[in-house]
Amino acid sequence: MKVTFFSTKPYDREFFDRFNPSFGFELEYYETHLGPHIVNAVEHATAICAFVNDKLNAEVIDVLARKGIKYIALRCAGFNNVDLEAARQAGLRVCRVPAYSPEAVAEHALAMILTLNRKTHKAYNRVREQNFSLKGLMGFNLHGKIIGIIGTGNIGRAFARLMRGFGCTLIAYDVVESDELKRFGVQYLPLREVFAQSDILSLHCPLLESTRHLINAETLRQMKKGVMIINTSRGGLIDSQAVLEGLRFKQIGYLGIDVYEQEDKLFFRDLSHTIIDDDTIQLLMSFPNVLVTGHQAFFTSEAMEEIALTTLKNLARLAQGLEPENPAAVVV
The missing domain is CATH 3.40.50.720 (NAD(P)-binding Rossmann-like Domain)
Incomplete structure (x- = not known):
């Protein structure tokens, strides 16, 4: 399964690349935030991984659905940046990391x-x-x-x-x-x-x-x-x-x-x-x-490990037709 990441920094790559060998996903990284300006760059992916300032409005979700995206994995706890009703209507599953640290x-x-x-x-x-x-x-x-x-x-x-x-x-x-x-x-x-x-x-x-x-x-x-x-x-x-x-x-x-x-x-x-x-x-x-401070409260090595592992586990279970281990991880 190919996962396209947005709003990624070197530290995101470090932790996701460290744990991904156990899952075997193809990971593609974009540093830019997700929004209407970049959504058409998504190609041949099954899932996208987004962060707190990515914009997943109805327009973006419609494009993602037409491009075959099945899962939106939020590597954060909040989901106020996602139009959940649009995701539900498009049949996209949305998961998050409810308690990373x-x-x-x-x-x-x-x-x-x-x-x-x-x-x-x-x-x-x-x-x-x-x-x-x-x-x-x-x-x-x-x-x-x-x-x-x-x-x-x-x-x-x-x-x-x-x-x-x-x-x-x-x-x-x-x-x-x-x-x-x-x-x-x-x-x-x-x-x-x-x-x-x-x-x-x-x-x-x-x-x-x-x-x-x-x-x-x-x-x-x-x-x-x-x-x-x-x-x-x-x-x-x-x-x-x-x-x-x-x-x-x-x-x-x-x-x-x-x-x-x-x-x-x-x-x-x-x-x-x-x-x-x-x-x-x-x-x-x-x-x-x-x-x-610049949204650094979450930024510890323990939190980054938990974010990467939980996000990858959520995607793996959804791809197998299973629900994430933590029911709170499911948004839609």
Whole structure:
């Protein structure tokens, strides 16, 4: 079976090539993202493998179906970039990697909290210039702070376990509550109460119509002045313009984002020698209390191994007429 990959980088090839001999697929790699501009390049393949910023709208899916594609394998957990109804009507199976490494993303969220709070990134640059002053580097104790967790799936639960170790008070919101988290003291509250009580708010929910712009002008007004907001999930959870206003008026004290609404034009690329014409991201990065990373929360060797293995296993089982081992891997 031939599998055509999109949005691939050298590290993707490294891990897929390492594990593919056990499966014997023919792998074809494109560095460009998948969209109407490149979909016609797919030839003689049975499956395509896509990533978070690939665009699988109805137009793309129609072309894929006419070219004989049977399977769309997402090497990520989210599937908001796929027109699932179009895939269903075209008879294409869609699978994903529902839980590649919850700890990788949870640990990155914690790293962003610690960096924003204790300003280690600023201290690093300052000391390299032989400036050992502590002025402007004061932080706060995490111990005793109220941490609000929006979404308590695999990543949210991993994040809760980490923050419990710091002696934080943990509150959460999810449409499905976790008995595991309740047993070790997480209190589930209505969403409005989580917004109102949290010193630090960390987002770990999928991007759906019901969660798009979950952080907006109205919900920001419900939060404590100076709240820290961390987003390692999907950029569309945050209304960027509302957050800019929240930063300007100091309603938001700290913002850490590993994802961004318009990231498909920016992330996973070296743009160091170009002029970025996205005024919003430029403004966000200009604030001293904002930390932006380029969708790297998932990026550990353990996660990459799991992504490659799970994706290849999913495709192998679908090709044999079987369902993936993890039922959550099936989207359509």
